Amino acid sequence: QQPVQSPQAVILREGEDAVINCSSSKALYSVHWYRQKHGEAPVFLMILLKGGEQKGHDKISASFNEKKQQSSLYLTASQLSYSGTYFCGTEWLIKAAGNKLTFGGGTRVLVKP
Amino acid sequence: NAGVTQTPKFQVLKTGQSMTLQCAQDMNHEYMSWYRQDPGMGLRLIHYSVGAGITDQGEVPNGYNVSRSTTEDFPLRLLSAAPSQTSVYFCASSSTPIGSSYNSPLHFGNGTRLTVT
Numbered sequence: 001q002q003p004v005q006s007p008q009a010v011i012l013r014e015g016e017d018a019v020i021n022c023s024s025s026k027a028l029y030s031v032h033w034y035r036q037k038h039g040e041a042p043v044f045l046m047i048l049l050k051g052g053e054q055k056g057h058d059k060i061s062a063s064f065n066e067k068k069q070q071s072s073l074y075l076t077a078s079q080l081s082y083s084g085t086y087f088c089g090t091e092w093l094i095k096a097a098g099n100k101l102t103f104g105g106g107t108r109v110l111v112k113p
Numbered sequence: 114n115a116g117v118t119q120t121p122k123f124q125v126l127k128t129g130q131s132m133t134l135q136c137a138q139d140m141n142h143e144y145m146s147w148y149r150q151d152p153g154m155g156l157r158l159i160h161y162s163v164g165a166g167i168t169d170q171g172e173v174p175n176g177y178n179v180s181r182s183t184t185e186d187f188p189l190r191l192l193s194a195a196p197s198q199t200s201v202y203f204c205a206s207s208s209t210p211i212g213s214s215y216n217s218p219l220h221f222g223n224g225t226r227l228t229v230t
Contacts, residue, residue, distance in 0.1 A: 002155060030216050041203060042156070044218035087155055091216070100171060101219065103148070103156040 001025055003090045005104035012078045012111045020073040020107045022088030031064050031071040032089035032101060035082075042087060045073075078111045085109070115139050119204050119222035126194040126229045134189040134225050136204030142220070144207040145187040149173065149200040150224075156203065162187055163210045194229045201226050 003024045010018050022031060030049050034042040046056075048064035048071060056062075059076040071090075075082055085108050089101040120135045138145065146161035148171075158171030162181040176198060178190040187206075191198060205219040 002157075005155075032216075032219070034219075041221035041223050042219075044220075047216050047218065049216060089156075089219075100158055100161065101146075102158065102172065105153060105155040 002102055003088055003104040005088060005107050007107060009108040014080060014111060014113055015077050018075040020086055022071045022104055024069045024090050026092045028069055028090050028092060030091045033062055033073050034087045035084045037084045080111050083109055083111045117204055117206055117220050117222035119225050121225060124225060124227050128195060128229060130194050131192055134202055136187045136222060137185050138206040140206065141184060142206035142208050144210045146205050147189045148203045150203060151200050196229045199227060199229045
């Protein structure tokens with residue numbers, strides 16, 4: 001099953017913060033985050049492995065809560081370049097599930113001046 | 114480095130026609146995969162391969178075939194195109210298989226926009 005992302009869309013002013021959540025119904029081994037600009041391919045942001053590690057990429061950071069089977073992406077002091085659609089990709093903990101990265105439906109982010 | 118190259122960029126097919134979407138990578142990646150992207154559905158995995166000669170099904174494999182005869186190439190075949198296969202198709206590769214001790218990013222191609230009428 002696909003992970004569930006929320007919110008589906010968010011509009012920000014430059015400098016504002018936002019949080020995007022990604023929830024899974026199954027125990028996770030890792031969570032990937034990607035950003036896609038309109039008409040382009042998704043671009044990698046970061047990977048979080050089980051262990052609750054928090055990572056950062058410029059002023060974009062993420063956390064991974066294994067118990068809640070959830071990851072959150074934090075957009076801090078947003079810039080115009082942060083606009084796009086953000087996808088989380090999840091890998092289940094059960095290896096028998098195979099080498100699959102399952103993506104959520106995406107969160108559209110629009111940063112306005 | 115070209116990365117992941119997909120051809121064609123655009124394609125229009127009539128119902129029942131067959132075609133092959135090409136994907137090639139020059140990064141010596143073992144793992145390659147095909148996703149389709151539909152509005153509001155995110156990216157859905159069609160098929161994937163963890164190395165030459167090894168393929169497996171993803172979430173939405175019906176109507177598609179794949180083979181992996183070389184490390185570089187991973188073509189996707191539509192046997193008999195249907196309007197439901199209208200979508201944007203992305204090929205992606207990774208240096209280590211998802212699920213191994215290391216996890217590395219997926220590198221995506223620029224996509225093929227397919228319309229089936």
